[in-house]
Amino acid sequence: MVTGYMAKSRVNDDLLSFLLDNKCSETEFDLLRFIGRHPKAKLNFYVITQAFRITPIDLGKALLALVERDILVHQLDDNGLVTYSLSPDEKTHAYIQELATLDWSVAMALKKELKDSTSAFRIYGGTANA
DSSP states (O other), X not given: OHHHHHHXXXXXXXXXXXXXXXXXXXXXXXXXXXXXXXXXXXXXXXHHHHHHTOOHHHHHHHHHHHHHTTSEEEEEOTTSOEEEEEOSOHHHHHHHHHHHHSOHHHHHHHHHHHHXXXXXXXXXXXXXXX
16 A cells, blocks of 8 residues: 555656646646647647636647647648647656546645645745845
């Protein structure tokens, strides 16, 4: 039992490190969990907006940030439709799939830890005091 907990804790630590290294916001966290549940899908902006019920501006910022960090890729088809999908990078893909398969309570604990770590970084990392 303890070994299973230790292994799960290590996975969560790796996921947290990945999320912190990529400066993921809470919206980006939720977006990655959603897209991770559909790893082969090419989703357009409208579909994602309907699934999340967030403002298009906030969604656009999150998608752009994830594309810039090479976590997501975007493609423009012949009709001008932009679709988003997971990066083909195997390591990134593995992190996102692991994130998507977490139990809801574990994912929410990880999200809180991400938020707390990000807040602590802002306070102690110098950006709040600048």
